[in-house]
Amino acid sequence: MKLKLFIFLICFVFGKICLSQNTIKGTITDDKHIPIEGFNATLLNPSDSTLIKGGFFLNGKFELQCNKKEKFLVYLSSLGFQDTIFPIEVIDTVKIIPEIHLKKQDIQLDDVTVKARRQLYMQTADKLVMNVEKTVLKEAGDATDVLKKSVKVNVDSENNISVLGKGKAFVYLNGKKISSNEILSLIPSEEIKSVEIIDNPSAQYDAEAMAVVNIITNKNSNLGSAAKVIHTTTKRNSFENSTNLQFSKRSPKNNLYVSYYFLNKKRKYENEYIRDYTQTESPSVLLNEVNEKFSLNPQHSLRINDEIVFNKYNSLNLVLNGSYYKGKYNTDNRNRIFDSSITDDANEEFTSDIDSRIKRTLLNGLINYRIKSENNNRVLDLSAEKYYYDSEKDESILEVLNGKPSKKANEIDNQFNFYTLQTDYKQVFNPSLKLNSGIRYSRYKNESTTNYNSSVSSRNEFFENLEDEFIAHGVLMFSANKWSSKLGVRLEKLKRDTELGNEEIVDRDSWDWLPSFLLSRKLSEKSQLSLSYSKKLVRPSFQDLNPSISYIDSLSYFQGNPNLKNARIQNLNMKFSYMKYASISLFYKKTKNAIVWYIDSSEENDQIAIGTQKNIDLQTTWGMDVVIPYQTKKYTVYLASGFEKINNKGFYADLDKTKWYVKSGIDLSLPYKLNVNLTGLYFSDGVNGIWSYEEAFKIDAGLSRAFLNDKLNVSLTFEDIFKSNEMESNAKFNNRFITYKYYYDDSFVRLRVSYKLNKIKKGSRIKSLLKDQENRIKSMYK
Template sequence: MKITYFLLISLFLVWAAACQTVKAQSTERDNYRISGRILEKSGEPVPYATAVLLNAATQEQIAGAVADAEGRFFISGFKNGTYVVQSAFMGFNPITSSAFDITEARKSFDLGDITLEEEAVNLQEVTVMGQRSLIEEKVDRTIYNAEFDKTTVGGSATDVLRRVPMLSVDLDGNVSMRGSANILVLIDGKQSAIVASNIADAMKQIPAEEIKSVEVITSPSAKYDAEGTGGVINIITKKNNLQGASLNINSSAGLRGSNLGLNASLKRGKMGWTLGGFGRSGYNILGAFENQQTLLNPNAPNVNINQSADTRSNMLFGRYNLGWDYEINKFHFLTASVSVGVRNMKNRQNNLLTETFVEEEFLNALLQNVRIEDLSNNVDVNFNYTKTFEKKLKEFSVSGLYSKNNTTNDFVNSLYNENFDQIARRVMNENRGVNEEFTIQLDYITPLGSGTNQILEYGAKNILRRATSDFGYFRADGPDGPFIQDTNVAFSNEFTYDQNVSAAYTSYTLGFLDHYTLKAGLRYEYTTIDADFRNSELPADIPSYGLFVPSINLSRKLTNGNMIKAAYNRRVQRPSLQFLNPNINAANPQQISQGNPLLDPELTDNYELSYSTFVKGSSVNFSSFFRNTTGSIQPVRTIQDNDIIFTTFENIGREQAVGLSVFSNINLSGKFSLNGSIDGYYAMLSNGLSDPLYAASNEGFVISGRLFANYTLPKDWQIQAFTFARGRQVQLQGTAGGFGMYGLNINKQFNEKRGSIGFGAENFLMSELRIHNELITPTILQQSTNTMRNMNFKINFSYRIGKLSVDGPRRRRRGVTNEDLKEGGGSGEAVISN
């Protein structure tokens, strides 16, 4: 625990240093101050617009500030002189004020209301390049603007998430936030059944080109569901608020994958339609794995098992959506959407050789071929009604969501005879699953009093969820014999899991002492569960439970847009189907796994402290945290039949993590930008068991980092580069090896920037990537190596047809957010910032 105390003291020192900064800047602010309010032509404020103080003669940047939610800004940190203020925001023409003097006699100056003119857009003639940073820091979230990252072209959401600060993605696509894989992933503020099933697979299904930005919410307020120990990731897809019609075509072809996407939009008056489709294929994905394990038995000789195989994967993904919105009048707004998706993943393990030794004496050898199919199709139907009022920020909304995901997870294991010249027998597992959700949600926001420095939010929500797993084992003799079902209920059964979550919340936001914002809330959730096996007399009785979930966020806005934030919240993590599913997965008969339908939820307390600053146009963020989880769901591994490792899950763990992340966005010139981050935390894990055969604990540092560079060349050429590295991952019973990835993309715009063509290369300096994993228990020692041949070259192409023009900012959209379920791996919230 010494390291815990040391790092907690470090957090205190960060806070103390930031407080000294507050004190110093407050003294300076009292002496000199420039203020104003940035508005649209309609009189509406422009939140988070920038105001930069320039020397009137040299145009040198002296100081700056970011406007709050009401468009107000305050600039300090300067001395006597003659200045101008330049105000700007994406989608508007920048405007520069007249020159004014600051003297000893007049140390403050009020510019009054500054009106920005909307920037006209004609996509047949010009492409608007936003000046927004690739990474933005807001009061309650960090935003990664993925639309400016061209290195992800032809990829998926998995590739985008690898670039986002505070997130880590392994080679299988499993996502974690600050070392916790228990996160909630939303798509446009809504939960989908495809995500509830498996985050890694869902992210591979979403094309990178359709992602506008990614919001990382490390300390969700009470408005959000209590689920998601690590926090919330909200993936915002591209929408438009433009009048007219457009069609965008984008494609990519490479050595290991290709894609084709079509997106169309039509906006006429108050009604808008969007239609999109995207397909992606993966092929020629080759790899291998090696596995050496020693099974320790104090009463018998040790058993050593060596395994190796070549792997091949092919995949096909598609996602299609139809959206509709209608502005009934000034105060009433409707939206609806239907989205369907398909996933087809086929994996092979060829020449899976298993050699068994007792001590050093050879016992036997087995040769197998394994074919695995992971298929799914899903549909999401969403409807939303929003009513606004004359009073600013007052809003009422009703949202509904129906989501269904059908899954198929099958494998066929063909076992050769002793001479390895023909197939002796086959084992087949069929596992059909269905995940359904129906959600209704009501939200109400109202300012208190005549101003906007107090906001009250409250609402209610109900989620009906059903998960079904119908599984069976079949056995056959020879290569062509008929399959006969195994009637053992452990191998062939149907499992249903019904869950109902009813919730209510209230949240209060207060702006006080000029630059402070306090947001506190309380949420109550009551969960009932009914689980049942069709072919078993043993009921899966799971008691109902209720939870109070508090949250508190405190922020202090400093000069030049600097900000310091502190937060606490309690989170709950319910197990998803992949932890609950009692189907026995024996694709590799030496390593069998099975879910546990009797798992309880995890409970986690999160503490966070962060500081953001701007230095000469560049942003830097320091974020520290402490996380304590009880009832952690951890794997339990035992030995069966002397040589088989059996894995299931229990609520026996305790996890603690304390860490610090630093990321920065640096603008070296108008043509070159650089941003990167380093994330580190110290993990402490224990399963809480006293039996020396099964007790386990582990601790250690985990470090990861990423770097992104963008350079604009003459004649509409652009080059972007990206690299990511993750160190060794600490796990309860061993470690997962580290790895690194990198990519380079060059593209050229043509035909008045309506089209672009480019070339991309990934991991081009190495032909394969090797990851070493380790498992250590009192009874099992295992060393494994996974190899992936991930060098890739690709050609990217996109073209846009149509003529659009900006139609004023569209009303906020609300949607359903089902923020729960522990996986293997909101916008619209009122924010006060003075």
């Protein structure tokens, strides 16, 4: 009933929209038919040349609107070209002007410096764009640090990334999905130009993505070579140090970038579990306190990006990412068992000390060949990618029960091998009709070996999961007058074979059809309304399916569930945006077979807790979010707030709670070239899956200043100032009550120093200046 009412309201709103205007469109090029990057286009009254409407446009395209069908003068101007003026007559609703060529004009420029505060946020029908370049965020650290301070984005202690109100987000780099979030640590914040936040991705994007975060990196337009040295010192409970060395060299035919990253770190985690079994056949209360320390021997990471330009139609891009490190965990695990409540005296107590040694290797390589048409109307990308990840973990476990020690050992080796072949094709038929399409074949292979040994038993398990995936997608984009739309479809075929030892436990072959659409209308020059729908598919991860036991202590272990089903999700979203800054959205999500964490009990001993995952039949979520940014010459501030209400049907139907969230930030320019950034995040109590959790908040701050003509930059970061990054959640499983408290050592002070060494060939900077000032100049005509 709620869904029907929601759809009725949407249709009613769109039905009320009946205003219309006339549109004038055109393309501006130079004498070689190359689009002019920045120019002014204005409509003038032919009788007295008074201004009717105008704007600043980029990439050779302009679009102006007028209320009447009559005669006008069109005046075009661009730096480095002769001004052009000509008459037109508007007869039809859409007037398309044939391609116009501007003649070059020789000019002599002295050294000019343009300084302005760049527009930090910009809304479109399907995404929110946050500019990083030339803001205090460029000194945040790496890409993960930038996302922590991005509007609507949340990064948890395990570097899992989500968008507030939407759920899990997939990260893309320049439009290409990254294989692992660990790659984000290899991308310095200085390299990032902007971050795009897409809260209802079309069929073009991964089927599992509830949201997409697309990181756009800078393209070096200067010829010559440059180097940068970045050193960071972080104070938590102990000191951490990292050094990043960057080198780039650009010529007309080649653009090379190399980055080496060195890191050592130490972290601390605190966990507390309370298991209330007082309503079971064997009443008791168990208090489990876990203190974990992690230290990382130097991590070495390397990133190489080389773009080879054969001619203006063909280019080759090579990307290599690699990372290697060793580390160790020390876990103090204390368990106390009471009769009916937690007191000073326990009936039984045992401890478990775990010393772990880990080793991880990551290798990722990508090759992309691009073919473009002369006017860039057609682009073909041919890509191949290889991803390899190996994780080895050796655990030595000493348990003491009633004064009697016992030793155990656990060895886990995980290997992931991914191969991908992909073709993407884009075509612009005309300014109003565009196509994005692609096909992809991927093979995912996960091999896991677990060896467990104790004085009384041993267990050796080999788990293998093999998936072959074929995907085809197409998205057609159409615009007319004030309307624009995106119609997409994604076809996915997946074959999965899973074996435990020599026994086949999963053999599935499935097809999925995933449509999407976006419909948008400009209500006025300052406002826009859009409606979007997408169907999503969430598959269990390899580890979720792995039934091998990951031992914690005599009363606790984790175990995957090979019988998990895919979750199928339908998303409906309506967004109203104003001035390309602020927005308000209503959303509805319906999930079948939602995957949630569950605490099961052993059939042999109901006091043994087994952490695993299960499906629940149906889950619905609806809510609203608001994004309000405000910008002046001295500061930029944003507020992102909203709520979501989750309802579970059947299984855990009694969980029904509304969650509120607020994220706010300010970017402030002070005297003496100081820049300040402040970010705050708050969650009310709410529901996640079948767990209820308590409210939490976190506040971060940053300060930076540039010296020596911007060659030297010093920044200071204060993360989790009030040490409030704690989480408490609880759930009920078969009359067993579980409470979980968690603290992540995310409170730190960080000093970051970077220095640039440049050897750049001087030349005309007109194009780069125009690009840098794009949003600022456009806003002058609002």
